[in-house]
Amino acid sequence: MTLLSPVWTALLYLAAAVFFILALRGLSSPRTARRGNLVGAFGALLAVVTVFLSARLENIPWIIAAIAVGTAVAAPVARRVKMTQMPQLVALFNGVGGGAAALVALLELSHNADPWTRLAIVFTLLVGAVSFAGSGVTFAKLQELITTRPVVFPGLPVVMAAVLLAAVGTAVAVVLTGSLALAVLLMVLGLAAGALLVLPVGGADVPIVISLLNAFTGLAVAASGVVLGNVLLVVAGTLVGASGTILTRAMAAAMGRSVAGILFGAFRGGSTAGSTAVSERPVRSSSPEDVAVLLGYAQRVIIVPGYGLAVAQGQHTAAELALALEARGIEVDFAIHPVAGRMPGHMNVLLAEANVPYESLKEMGEINSEFRTADVALVVGANDVVNPAAKTSSGSPIYGMPILEVADARQVIFLKRSMRPGFAGIENELLYEPQTSLLFGDAKESLAKVLGAVKAL
């Protein structure tokens, strides 16, 4: 079907590109974020309708069936996924996008003899494959299908260098010969490079890698737009590539890391401290009643929520506890570390889900000076974001990450499942300090017991 003239097609693609820009801008402000996302979805719908009406397409029933399959698989998963598991879902969606771009480039190879176009093809193939495999490994790490610790083996830098050299050589050969077999080899090398890139990254840094791979997929899509001569793909892909790069840097800055340090830190063998065994030193464990007394007779309590709270689905109980304490005239705030949870801003989403008012969520810069005036810091299911090793232990994988200064509070209470170290796999010295007491158990159950005891005071 070619109902639309080239001019109309170009205009509609332009409109879709403008919608994407408006979507990204909308997503940058809390008030307009949801509308921004819908504007983006509308732009995408417009672009898909346009391609059906403008290009001369065969196999339309097949294509529609494939779209139906993709929608039927992705939409229910996206709608039902627990918010705690959302980071790995985003990684997965990012990966399949990169994979799609690589496949498109592979199929276009036989139609293009121009060396510049072939250059764009090998770029898409390689970057798309890196993004696909890298996102796959990221998914496996976040889902804890494989260890969240950095995976490093002797000779890793050599293997990585060999793979990259082979990839560059193969890419040149593909540009010169246009060989399909070599293009497939290039894709395989890209997959290997993607996996090798992400395996050595430690658990706490994984969110930043998702963002980086997101930018990679954007670039692959932009390059595939060059291959197909489609301006919309060029603009949309470049937008995502550029904004993804900025976002990656912003996230890394929030953690006090550099992007290069995250990707190549493990190569330099800097994260040995991550493998320390759990020590046998004594800790002060406490009962729900003791915790309730500490909280109930405080004047100011700061709750530090972490991923453990989210896993236990304890957000609502934490919100209730805050209300119960406020009813006793106690000032309660939530201190949100920028990377609390598994992704930057993840904890804000989770607590908003539990109807914690926006004003009680204090960002790290705002709250850190206030721990000194707090009677109790209640750390629920968080570990790495309050670990003083980030300040004191230069060999630690989290060294340099800004932390919440809970040690400044008069009393520190940890609600923890066990003495197991956090996602980054580093022991927390704070657990052994004299002002610290621990209440072991599932975060939600512990909170419920404490809540009951507070109400009984």
Add this chain to the structure above:
Amino acid sequence: MDGMSLLTITVLAVFVGFEVVSKVSSTLHTPLMSGANAIHGIILVGAIIVAGQAADPWVLAVALLAVVLATANLVGGFVVTDRMLHMFHGRKEATRKGEGK
């Protein structure tokens, strides 16, 4: 489209991409990443074009796989972002979430 105009468009798009997200608060990092992630699902348009020109069954099969993957990226990305952002406004909807699921 000639190479020069394509390059011009690309460079301008880079700057637009930098500008639109330069002042975002860390609260919105996750939804923004997820929304940008959905946008690159527009590779679906490329996958549809390739599938629509496929004559060989193998080519068609690979192209249709690309269509499925791209659709998952596009649709899933926008849906999950919408759900995330819904939470920011979803007062009084706490009961909607099943506790034991």
